[in-house]
Amino acid sequence: MRETVVVDIGGTHARFAVARAGADGAISLDEPETLHTADHASFQTAWEAFRARKGGTLPPAVSMAIAGPVGNPGNPNPVIRFTNNPWIIRPALITEKLGVERFTLVNDFAAVAHAVARADDSQFLHLAGPDKPLGSEGTISVLGPGTGLGVAHLWRSGAQYRVQATEGGHIDFAPLDSIEDAILARLRRRHNRVSVERVVAGPGIVDIYQALAALEQRSVPERDAIEIWNLGTSGQDSLAAAAVDRFCLSLGSVAGDIALAQGGFAGVVIAGGLGYRIRETLLASGFAERFRAKGRFESLMAGIPVKLIVHPQPGLFGAAAAFFAQHGEAA
Known part of the structure; x- marks a missing residue:
């Protein structure tokens, strides 16, 4: 059983859970906990609050789905800032500040695309077109209206897939x-x-x-x-x-x-x-x-x-999928 903390960070809320990958690769989440970003001075203090709720110990790994860009290839020391909350995340300091050994950062809608790739057919409600499962080969477009309009896509061939966040x-x-x-x-x-x-x-x-x-x-x-x-x-x-x-x-x-x-x-x-x-x-x-x-x-x-x-927590589920895709199912 492999474990990681997963976090879905928006402007108002940060949702935390512990994700597990079974021997068959199936991903499960424990009961998510929602913290208000306004109640915590930084992501680190919110992390510490979640850790206290979990009895003081957490898996030494974290995957964060973040509402915004998560990387700039031209900047070796990026700083992640949020539009609607004052938190700042410096990826270079994550292992030190959180006490983890491995981490994954993923755009929130890329995380949703990971969730689409890994969710089973029961997690989808049919809206239009032929009433059949999503294709196992080719590109699937993912979009979601919320405070803004998130857009991503994934390409898959059988069990293999790749996700691309877009604007x-x-x-x-x-x-x-x-x-x-x-x-x-x-x-x-x-x-x-x-x-x-x-x-x-x-x-x-x-x-x-x-x-x-x-x-x-x-x-x-x-x-x-x-x-x-x-x-x-x-x-x-x-x-x-x-x-x-x-x-x-x-x-x-x-x-x-x-x-x-x-x-x-x-x-x-x-x-x-x-x-x-x-x-x-x-x-x-x-x-x-x-x-x-x-x-x-x-x-x-x-x-x-x-x-x-219709998965209840696609951001958290997708953050877990992104982590295990990056670090391997044996991570």
């Missing part, structure tokens, strides 16, 4: 109808360049909602993203529901574009907490139709299985 959430937003033209025009008043992340990430629902209100010349109260999502998914507010449906349409378009650009013909996976929360809405929306709507390539797109990963 695909920052490609240009391409409207397909007059309503999306209006959404783009609204966003262009604040941003010279509008990326898909401005529309198909959680906060984008506010601009969609306001753009729809302007089209109908309606005066609506200022609402934050959480309120609009709640009103829209529950059906309590018809304009919010229209905004949610529009979000699903745009997400389908973007997912199809990502698949075309990456060659993700072995499958596409939607990840992230938002995707899971709106899964029933996605199934009932025009997501699948928009995913296929690629002109001359519509028949190609119709043959791609599109799934939603």
